[in-house]
Amino acid sequence: MTPMTDSFSSLWATRLRQNQGIRSLMEDLGQVTGHPDEILLGGGNPAHIPEAEEIFADCFLALAKDPSLTALLGDYQAPIGNDRFRTLAAEYLSPHFGVTLTKDNIAFFNGSQNAYSYLLNIHSGKMTDGSFKKILLPIVPEYIGYADQSIEADAFVATKPEVIPTGKHRFRYGLNKTDFDLSNVGCVALSRPTNPTGNILSLKDIHWMEEKTQKKSIPLFIDLAYGNPFPNLIGEEEPVTYQEGRTLSLSFSKIGLPGVRLGIIISNPDTIETLSSSAAVGNLAVGNLGVYMMDILFRKDILPLLAKNVLRPFYDKKRELAVSIFESEFQKQGVEYEIHDPMGGFFLWIRFPNLSISNHKLYHLCKDKRLFIVSGHYFFSGLNSDFSHTQDCIRLTYCRKEEELARGAHILAKIVASHQAKSK
Structure with missing residues (x-):
């Protein structure tokens, strides 16, 4: 070739x-x-x-003995998951995020990275009005996997962080509010805890940003791959809740299941509808294994414990x-x-x-x-x-x-x- x-x-x-x-x-x-x-x-x-891994092995054994194994192996899901699984996820996650969710707030993807490839491009690049919108990373360093997601070149803009000494041989990055600029920004994205640093942006800082983004109807994406409600590696910090203007992403990878490639998106119905169209073109369907394992783990309420x-x-x-x-x-x-x-x-x-x-x-x-x-x-x-x-x-x-x-x-x-x- x-x-x-x-x-x-x-x-x-x-x-x-x-x-x-x-x-x-x-x-x-x-x-x-x-x-x-x-x-x-x-x-x-x-x-x-x-x-x-013993818990996950039990899930596999249960699926192998279940009559639905034929559907797991032989049937397509819908692009962002079948309604039954989306309804289950909405009902299960509602109390964890302090809101009543429905299936129209839920989408499944082959990993949250897969979802971000659509989310970031939906809100950046050339817009229908002729403008060019960028993706703001409000605090860097930030997740390595965002960098090459945008189809358009030069779609990212980042704010230089504050460097805060916290002790001998210790520091942390802080949100630079002085240079925070939403000019020509189509969306704001951050991970919490932040990959790579383990930084956890405070809810106070998140609310401060949202006061700015909501005035311009700019969506905020919060990647919770390491966050609440699972694996919940957030130390003593408060958990994130869901509210209008936020899109949250969860992952099964960091609970110990990176191979099943299941990401869960929580957002408003319009965003979910657009993601469904994107997934149909890009993926055809979400994989079955992750959502079938999710069905067991959620119904038995295993993950919080x-x-x-x-x-x-x-x-x-x-x-x-x-x-x-x-x-x-x-x-x-x-x-x-x-x-x-x-x-x-x-x-x-x-x-x-x-x-x-x-x-x-x-x-x-x-x-x-x-x-x-x-x-x-x-x-x-x-x-x-x-x-x-x-x-x-x-x-x-x-x-x-x-x-x-x-x-x-x-x-x-x-x-x-x-x-x-x-x-x-």
């Missing part, structure tokens, strides 16, 4: 073939060889937790262990470092203020040693101002075993120590 050249490619295809953070991340996951020296601290896979009694304690313990391991190695090797307060999620966001090479170069040096990390430069889509953190930071998952974390911390600390300027 003749390879595509730029002269025979659309502008969109040409852009997609360029260096993508999300493609790099997922290819790293897919190209793992199983070599005993590989240290997989880059990807977003949840941890394998026996108590959770799983989150409270298993997932949150597990990840809290993992996070504390990982921070201790990495700090110990950094201090042994004389590495200058700052860690973003890990308020939720699966990741550590680490800044090396005296790094004499780029974080992308650091990624490659680590990969040469079979250590997989993610370069932080991918997480600043739409930021057009100078900000040293775009070159200083990396993301690590702490979902791996203690021995793997320890080996990874040792290798990373040695490489950073050997590429550290006295001042920067």
Whole structure:
């Protein structure tokens, strides 16, 4: 087959073939060889937790014995899910989000990332009135998977965050209200907790933004992949509720089921209707396995207790262990470092203020040693101002075993120590 050249490619295809953070991340996951020296601290896979996996195995066994197995394997769903499952989800999720939902507020997708590819393009690019609308990321760094979703080039705009010192070797990002600008913005998107930093934007900050967005009828998308009601990795912060003007997305990936690819969208009926048209063209139908498993998990009310009694304690313990391991190695090797307060999620966001090479170069040096990390430069889509953190930071998952974390911390600390300027 003749390879595509730029002269025979659309502008969109040409852009997609360029260096993508999300493609790099997922290819790293897919190209793992199983070599005993590989240290997989880059990807977003949840941890394998026996108590959770036993529950999921029971779901599989129940489905295998159920007469509906023939429909699960042999029938299409509707583009955004059959009415029975959407009604179940609406009734189940209503008390968790403080509102009465109906099936017209619910859509299922093959992962929430799939849904965002439609949501972001519905509200950005060239509009029917001839204007060009952008996607505002109000606080960066933000999820790597948003960056290449837009069909139109240069569709993202981001606000440089406030950097707030919170202790020795600690900081967090804050919402920059001074530079918050909705000019030519078609939608606002954020994740809570934020992937990659674990930052959890306060409800007070969210309400402040909504005072601005609602005046201009600009929708706010809140990605709850790590948030409430499951896996509910939000520490002591208050949960998000649903209200007009918000579109919420939930995911089964971070409860431990990334392979079933189920994302749930909660929004107003008009948005759901438009998403149904998009899904029919782009997907034909949502996959069956996720919604059939959801049927069992929701009817038995399993997920809130799983989150409270298993997932949150597990990840809290993992996070504390990982921070201790990495700090110990950094201090042994004389590495200058700052860690973003890990308020939720699966990741550590680490800044090396005296790094004499780029974080992308650091990624490659680590990969040469079979250590997989993610370069932080991918997480600043739409930021057009100078900000040293775009070159200083990396993301690590702490979902791996203690021995793997320890080996990874040792290798990373040695490489950073050997590429550290006295001042920067």
